[in-house]
Amino acid sequence: GQGMVAGDLVNTASRVQSVADPGTVLVGESTRRTTEQTVVYEEAGAFELKGKDGLVPLWKALRVVSGARGSLKSTGLEAPFVGRDRELRQIKDLFHASAEGRKAHLVSVTGIAGIGKSRLAWEFYKYFDGLPQLTYWHRGRCLAYGEGVTYWALADMVRMRCRIVEDEEPASALQKLSSTLEEHIADPEERRFVEPRVAQLLGLAEQEARDKHDLFAAWRLFFERLAETYPTVLAFEDMQWADESLLDFVEYRSNGHATPRST
Ligand SMILES: Nc1ncnc2c1ncn2[C@@H]1O[C@H](COP(=O)(O)OP(=O)(O)O)[C@@H](O)[C@H]1O
Ligand SMILES: [Mg+2]
Incomplete structure (x- = not known):
C-alpha cells in the first residue's frame, strides 16, 4: 500500500528534488554526514530552496562504496x-593488539594535503568492516572556522554512536543519548555522571562551568564503556585545525583505548 510521510525532512526532500536533474540524487548536509561512510558525494553547489532561508548547500551522490558489515563494498569505481x-598493516596490527590487550593506541598520520591520510583511514575502515567481529567506529572532522567548534570532531563521534543527526530536535537527541548510555553503562551512578557532561559536549545542556578534566573524565568513560563491548576506534580527521583543548583530550584518553587518528 501507500504510506504517508510528512514533516520538514519530507518538505525539504521535495524542494531538493525540484532542483536535481533527472536521474541524480542530491542530499543536504545532515544526510551527507550520516551516510558518507557508505556513499561518495561531490559538492553540487548551493541552491535556493522554497521555504528555506538563504542558499542551501547540496551534495550529489556518486556511488555506494560500502554497506553494513561490508555487504556492499567498493563497486570498483x-x-x-x-x-x-x-x-x-601497521594500523591493522595495532588495532588487533589494542583489542586483545585492552589498551589504547594512538596513531598519528601526518602529511601534506592529498597524500592519502583519509584514504588510509578509509581502507582501514573497509578492513575491519569485513571482519566478523563488530567494531565501534567513530569519525569526526576538525573544522577550520567558527565559534564553539573546539570539540566538534568529538561531538560528531558521540552523535554518530547515538544516531543523532546534526539538526535533530534537542528533546529527541537527549532521548537518544539517554538510551545509548543505558545500553552501554550498567551503573546508574556512572550514567548520572556521564550524561550531563556528554549532553554539554553536544550543546544539549546548560554550558555549566565545569573543569576541563571533569568533562574529559566523563567523555573518556563513555568511550571506555563502549570499548568494553567491542573494539572502539576514534578517527579524528584534519587535526591541523584542532585546538589545544581537543589535543589535550586526545592525549588524555589515549592512556586508555584504541585511537587511530588522521590529520
Ligand atoms: N595509496 C593510494 N592509492 C590510490 N589512491 C590514493 C591513495 N592515497 C590516496 N589516494 C587518493 O588520493 C586522493 C587524496 O587522498 P586523501 O586521502 O583524501 O588525502 P589527505 O586526506 O591526505 O588529504 C583521494 O582521491 C584518494 O582516494
Ligand atoms: Mg583528509
Missing part, C-alpha cells in the same frame, strides 16, 4: 589503493 601496504 574507486582508484585501487596502492603503495601503502606497510602503513595499513
Whole structure:
C-alpha cells in the first residue's frame, strides 16, 4: 500500500528534488554526514530552496562504496589503493593488539594535503568492516572556522554512536543519548555522571562551568564503556585545525583505548 510521510525532512526532500536533474540524487548536509561512510558525494553547489532561508548547500551522490558489515563494498569505481601496504598493516596490527590487550593506541598520520591520510583511514575502515567481529567506529572532522567548534570532531563521534543527526530536535537527541548510555553503562551512578557532561559536549545542556578534566573524565568513560563491548576506534580527521583543548583530550584518553587518528 501507500504510506504517508510528512514533516520538514519530507518538505525539504521535495524542494531538493525540484532542483536535481533527472536521474541524480542530491542530499543536504545532515544526510551527507550520516551516510558518507557508505556513499561518495561531490559538492553540487548551493541552491535556493522554497521555504528555506538563504542558499542551501547540496551534495550529489556518486556511488555506494560500502554497506553494513561490508555487504556492499567498493563497486570498483574507486582508484585501487596502492603503495601503502606497510602503513595499513601497521594500523591493522595495532588495532588487533589494542583489542586483545585492552589498551589504547594512538596513531598519528601526518602529511601534506592529498597524500592519502583519509584514504588510509578509509581502507582501514573497509578492513575491519569485513571482519566478523563488530567494531565501534567513530569519525569526526576538525573544522577550520567558527565559534564553539573546539570539540566538534568529538561531538560528531558521540552523535554518530547515538544516531543523532546534526539538526535533530534537542528533546529527541537527549532521548537518544539517554538510551545509548543505558545500553552501554550498567551503573546508574556512572550514567548520572556521564550524561550531563556528554549532553554539554553536544550543546544539549546548560554550558555549566565545569573543569576541563571533569568533562574529559566523563567523555573518556563513555568511550571506555563502549570499548568494553567491542573494539572502539576514534578517527579524528584534519587535526591541523584542532585546538589545544581537543589535543589535550586526545592525549588524555589515549592512556586508555584504541585511537587511530588522521590529520
Ligand atoms: N595509496 C593510494 N592509492 C590510490 N589512491 C590514493 C591513495 N592515497 C590516496 N589516494 C587518493 O588520493 C586522493 C587524496 O587522498 P586523501 O586521502 O583524501 O588525502 P589527505 O586526506 O591526505 O588529504 C583521494 O582521491 C584518494 O582516494
Ligand atoms: Mg583528509
